[in-house]
Amino acid sequence: MALVLLFVTVVLFSVCEVSMNAVYRVGDSAGWTMIDHPDYKRWASTKRFHVGDTLIFTYLTQYHDVMEVSHHDYVHCKTNSAKAVYHTGSDSVSLTKPGEFYFICSNDGHCSAGQKLHIKSSSNNAAIIRNFYLTIATVFALCIYKTNSLTDHIN
Template identity: 50%
Template sequence: MAARIVALACIVVMLRLSEAAVYKVGDSAGWTTIANVDYKLWASTKTFHIGDTVLFEYNPQFHNVMRVTHPMYRSCNTSKPISTFTTGNDSITLTNHGHHFFFCGVPGHCLAGQKLDLNVLLPASSTPLSEPPISSSSPPSSANTIPAAGVPGPSPSHAASLWSVATAQIVALVALLVSLAFTNFAS
């Protein structure tokens, strides 16, 4: 009985995760001011959903990522960010619908266009996930879940490749769990 429960739980997790996508912000250019990336245009070509992950890759000696409110985003105000990320490889899971506002807090970078407004669409036929409280600060981490504060378009091709790696790791983990559950059940 325990093995069936574990197997069922693993299947539910796999189905839930299979709907998510991973987007590298700025595609091959990443999070930068050097490549003159139009992050507004970049976001307009994507459709973001709850459970998707945005990956900010950048040189942490020259950039960071701040999650901010809409008024702070409009004015590039760095005084009280909701969260600050500084690893250079920040993976942020989008946990609710609405706008998520980010910019680089290095002086001049936001004004130069290193800012991003992601619009996460409300699921068409499901209930929204509960919204966790927003913390006033967040330690640097390579995996973060952040609630919100998409414009229709195709997913980038490299998002699929990033997703394939994550899916392969998850499938291996699920297979291991199911194998262990059935081994214990058979004993």
């Protein structure tokens, strides 16, 4: 019984580790594009982003790029004061801090046609708390296991 508990705990632990740092492909299979005008607002709204997560922008470099911009520039599709520019066609962007992130494509008309993305990343508090409880569960399971094996020896 204790072994089963221990096993479940270890499995839960590894699932947690994985979910702590998620990788998201922006637009899923569509990628970062103008084709069929993906709804990036809707795409982002179905996810919860956390510090440590990574966004992957995939696109054809002859048509698009990725600019990280301020909220103002995001709203007005301004491309002249980008915080960062990516143009490899397969860009990984890590969410290094909690807060708002704004991305646009700098090519003419793309941002205003909807090729823009707003992400809100939150701190990992929930994951930390979850891991804390899992640690306690593991210690508890180990204690039961130890007690059981001691009892086995006595009997």
